[in-house]
Amino acid sequence: EVQLLESGGGLVQPGGSLRLSCAASGFTFSSYVMSWVRQAPGKGLEWISATSGSGGTTFHADSVKGRFTISRDNSKNTLYLQMDSLRAEDTAVYHCAKGSGSLRPYYFDFWGQGTQVTVSS
Amino acid sequence: EIVLTQSPGTLSLSPGERASLSCRASQSVSSSYLAWYQQKPGQAPRLLIYGTSSRATGIPDRFSGSGSGTEFSLTISRLEPEDFAVYYCQHYGDSRTFGQGTQVEVK
Numbered sequence: 206e207v208q209l210l211e212s213g214g215g216l217v218q219p220g221g222s223l224r225l226s227c228a229a230s231g232f233t234f235s236s237y238v239m240s241w242v243r244q245a246p247g248k249g250l251e252w253i254s255a256t257s258g259s260g261g262t263t264f265h266a267d268s269v270k271g272r273f274t275i276s277r278d279n280s281k282n283t284l285y286l287q288m289d290s291l292r293a294e295d296t297a298v299y300h301c302a303k304g305s306g307s308l309r310p311y312y313f314d315f316w317g318q319g320t321q322v323t324v325s326s
Numbered sequence: 327e328i329v330l331t332q333s334p335g336t337l338s339l340s341p342g343e344r345a346s347l348s349c350r351a352s353q354s355v356s357s358s359y360l361a362w363y364q365q366k367p368g369q370a371p372r373l374l375i376y377g378t379s380s381r382a383t384g385i386p387d388r389f390s391g392s393g394s395g396t397e398f399s400l401t402i403s404r405l406e407p408e409d410f411a412v413y414y415c416q417h418y419g420d421s422r423t424f425g426q427g428t429q430v431e432v433k
Contacts, residue, residue: 240422242371250363250371250414252422300370312361312418314382316370 214320227301238304
């Protein structure tokens with residue numbers, strides 16, 4: 206059974222940093238693209254970052270480019286999102302999502318429950 | 327960038343009724359790369375449909391997807407109590423754009 210468990214969220218001041226983690230199990234982690242998708246309060250889904258199975262290729266949405274960094278440790282079956290220079294508009298639930306394959310195009314076949322990030326002074 | 331517009335924003339129906347949800351793309355997209363997800367409050371999204379019409383593992387056959395070009399739809403043939411939720415379409419070609427969602431609520 207595929208399981209994705211996010212952690213690391215919390216309350217942070219504007220300009221601060223957080224690192225999110227997503228522990229994966231139930232599949233061969235290194236064989237799949239992994240992504241982060243966020244959902245602001247009362248809003249829809251926004252894809253923000255993706256990494257290839259090896260971690261050698263990463264993509265970020267323009268809204269977070271230069272501030273957020275996605276990475277993975279395949280020896281630990283764990284996905285990360287380093288979030289720097291946080292803004293109020295980054296407040297959201299952050300979900301990790303498993304890609305359906307190792308290359309584009311891919312849909313998201315499994316999702317984690319998410320971790321809440323609140324940016325406020 | 328492709329923009330996906332879902333309609334209606336809210337659909338008020340009773341259990342047993344048929345639900346028809348629309349997803350319109352701002353430009354023609356490959357039907358191979360259109361997915362639908364269901365999300366209930368406080369839960370993770372769940373994949374329902376990929377490739378416009380292929381049901382994900384474990385998804386009941388009352389859910390069906392269709393469409394091409396710029397017009398796509400998700401149909402729930404007979405609503406069950408557990409189907410009341412928010413539904414999102416997604417294009418997963420060169421981008422990973424989501425629609426804004428359609429809420430299916432109990433009338």
